[in-house]
Amino acid sequence: MANDTSKPFSNKQSIDSLKTSGFDRRMSIAKTSLNIGRRWAGNSVSGMFLNKEARTARNQAFMETQANYLASELGKLKGSVVKIGQMLAIYGEHILPPEITRALQTLNDDTATLTWPTIEQTLRQLLGNKLNELDIDPVPIGTASLAQVHRATVLATGEQVVLKIQYPGVADAINSDLALFKRLLKVSNIVPQTRALDAWFEEILDLLHHEVDYEAEAATTERFYERLIDDPRYIVPKINRTYSKKRLLCMSYEPGITVVSEALQLLPHERRNAIGQAAIEIMMQEIFVWGEMQTDPNFGNYLVRVSDNEEDIDRLVLLDFGAIRQFDGNLLTIARDLLRAGYRHDQQAMSIAMKGYDFFDSMSNKVRSDIASLFLLATEPFSDPEKHINIPSECLDEQNRYIWANSKLHSRLSTTATRAMQSFEFNLPPKEFMFISRKFIGAYTFLTVLDAHTNSNSLVKPYL
Template sequence: MKIQTSVPTSKVARASQFMKAGVKVGGNYIKHYSKKLLDPDLSKDELHKDNAADIYDALSELKGSALKMAQMLSMDRGLLPVAYSDKFTMAQYSAPPLSGPLVVKTFKTYFGKTPAQLFDKFSIEAVNAASIGQVHQAWKDGKKLAVKVQYPGVADAVSSDLKIAKPLAVRLLNLNERDIDRYMGEVESKLLEETDYELELKRSIEISEACAHIPGLVFPKYYPELSSKRILTMDWLEGMHLKEFMKTNPSQEVRDRIGQALWDFYDFQIHTLRQVHADPHPGNFLMRADGTMGVIDFGCVKVIPDFYYDNYFRLVNPDTIDDAQLTEEIFENLEFLTSEDSPKERAFFSDLFKQMTRMLAEPFAVESFDFGDDAYFNRVYAFAEGLANVDELKNSKVARGSQDGLYVNRTYYGLYAMLNELKARVTTTKPEWLRSTKALV
């Protein structure tokens, strides 16, 4: 695997990496359209593959918020062509790691000691490398530990990286610049939180202790005395990431048990704690043959405001959508509808968001749900893809949807996607007030 000996930290150096990626993407388009002159039926598959590789290579060298964006996009199968989501998935747990000297330098900065002086044994070669930091194995007092080391300069570059990356995102994803601006503050605040390992340590201990009663979940013990603002030490958990685990051909019973643990984990956090592990990608879960699952990485936690929670989940109740007046009131509260809308726009967007709500809330409308039902997910992805071509959305004068929904929706999207890949059948536990009062047909 490629080893990085340095990370660009200055604004100029990081901007140059983005520019280099943009130039390569432009060159790929020229190459594609030159070939298309000779072959009018040429698809964009090769173009997407080349662009994905060039963009990932540039972002992986930058680390931090740039690579985190790729990681987030890899979960959005309806937003990106497959070539991008497949390549960007590497950002979840297999980015190029940093060299040993940079790791040692980080320890000296925050502890005044080398890893060898802090631990009985420390593996200088990273076992996993993701967007914000990389993980090393260590041993102390007979215990095997996981030590997460943050990449240099990541925290200081969050704000400038997002500003530089915006034009590339607008061009590549055909996104509305106004929509990106609306949510940039929410993304920036969460990325800054993810670089604060002292905050992550506090949240990791609090949430893992609160969720320890949920069957099938395993959490590591954390070590404050071996942690700092940029280094986090915890017990080493055994297990496999989702794709690796599925290659072992686990039984339906085991997949269902893990899927149920996943569902119950998020159900408890959202409805009881009102804060949630908002980064449900496969790199943060370790699955085992006995149907248990380790949970790691509480860097991205979304605290759900009461007003947003009350309105969002009232909408999820299947009975609400049949009450036109109540539904419209909630759409206004969630900022799907605005005071600037004309009667025609109001009718159009009400109908559109009702369709979306019914579809995404289907698992809540029943007592159990088969997440292995690809027909359901194909409908969801087709609907999401269709939204990109809705002129009324593209030309809307306002961005729609509360910024609080960004990470709540992403949480459910990631949860659904993982359950789909597991092909799990799950009892969809939920608060009583979310159940329909009408007899299920």
């Protein structure tokens, strides 16, 4: 959640409380389920006398309407229900109909804020008399499904901090919210009930409990702070333990602009290249060195500290370490070998690296070859141009750096993936691979928006 530094949400609607009681949320979701059920019944009856083609088109349009209604109703609840929807939108493209994924992608954090008296009462319960040591701006600078952020000053020292305040009751509502969400999908009949979906809900439950544990997030933030403190390209907020609790996170205030701001687009191209290179290099560190990754691809997890002096570097501000995933050695070995094969553009090495999971081991040679080709395309930005002579010429600049905005990589990947998946009975990839792939897709989008040019040799070669 980006604590965007310049625009407090003074014009946003405020509410006094969230519906966090089980009864209130059950009633809201039960009403939504009932309405969806009625609509399904009406659609089924009215479509009985249509031919197959017309009925298919009608059902697809109806599914779109149902999905949008579902997302709209979920958005009114805030809390973990919204977060569940957001997570499914990010990670569930392999198990959800596209209409559902698109609708859930409309769930965002730009929702009503809790009123200051409610937030102040929550802070008083968490901090007691320590609250008197802070001068807090009552207007939040950021909101999310689980928390909102306020700027503050430590009166004794003048230190500028931000407080990430978890909405009261949302942590306790996670289990019941997930059960209600599953029931809603089952009753509405808009998502097939499969073991894959159940497995994803179990994963989401674990992720949610991790995200509301701010003591764990504080420890993770401190690890990344220590790792990057000597690299001037990055800023990680410093945790203030005095005012941090399990449901409250206090950290240094780090100003910056959002990655989609016009000011960033107006920077000279070489400066944007440097920002893009820094963004992708940290992913290499996560995979090859640290073994843990921030898996949330949301642009809101980044700000850019633009230098006033062109001689200095612009810095990437890394925010929100609640979605960190730690990966086992086997998966990391596979991911590293895939990237190495991609750098060398070596189809055989790519095929050999694909092992150790049923998803890979059950493939026929033909399917393995198709998927290896897909991975080679996905790693095109990391390949050595001297070894990968088929990189489209418009994707390389005069210094052989990869031009993200010209690559159309996302659409090329989608086309190739569709062909590859049609060649066999598709098994769901391991969840861990989907976490990593979504992070890469988010990074690809970021670099495309920046119109960055990146150097593959400095990205992968140090880890060969």
